[in-house]
Amino acid sequence: MATKLFQGVKEFKKEDFESHKKLFNELKKGQNPHTFFVGCSDSRVVPNVITKALPGELFVVRNIANVIPPYQASEEAAYKCTASALEYAVEYLEVRNIVICGHSNCGGLKALFYDEKKLNKLPIVKKWLSLLDDVKKSVEHIEDTAFREWEIEHLNILKQIDNLTTYPFVEKRYKQGKLNILGWYYIIETGEVYNYNFKKEEFEPIV
Known part of the structure; x- marks a missing residue:
């Protein structure tokens, strides 16, 4: 291979x-990217392919389930990797857009519903996924697993947008009109990308 x-x-x-x-x-x-792209580590979700962006246009972070950990002021705060990339993108590179891109058939979100024995074999992943406990709770009542998967993939994007605005430097630039925040949902098998309309509170296809 x-x-x-x-x-x-x-x-x-x-x-x-x-x-x-x-x-x-x-x-x-040097680089002057216009967008900070937060995507899932899933090998099927490739930011530059989806957006047709050239080298130098996207500053990218990919992690399991496209998570933005909530802001923590302490210097000893956990989850520094994603937070530091966000700070660098907004404060130093002064990107004009932040995209949170979730996707269909997300293995990270499926892992939230693994039994405890299976999750214990992945202790680092388990710790990371604990950031999504409240998202998990919001869909636990749904018995149809396919519908539950669809719901949590969308809700997770909105949760990460909420987490974004807990960072003072993000909130400041957003309120100044210097930063756009976008929530995208990518469907692997069709190539469709849906953008979240904040006014209508729904995802709409980008056509």
Whole structure:
């Protein structure tokens, strides 16, 4: 399988790099991304493919279930990785957009409903997923597993948007009109992306 990776690197250099050689030469001076993209680590969800963004346009964080941990002021606060990327994107890079992108068939959200024995084999994942306890509770009453999956995938996007606004530097730039916050839902099998309409309080297809 490693052979495929090496071959991919060769093809990238020969084809993709050469076709964007001028762009890469400009990027050596630094980056100026317009968007901070928070997506799931799922291998089927690739931000640059979904958005057709070129190198230098997206500053990306991917983690299990596209989570933004709520703000913690303490220097000893946990979950520093995602929080530090968010701070860097907003405060230093001054991105104009933040996208929280969830997706269909999310394994991370499915794991919330694993039995305790199975979850205990993944202690680090279990700790991370504890950030979603309230999202889980909001759908536990739903017996239809397919509908429950659909609901939690959408609700989780809205929860992470709420978490975003707990960061003072995000809230400040958002209120100043310098930052757009977008909630997206990507359906793997159809390629459709739905954007959350805050006024209508519903997800609408991007067409």
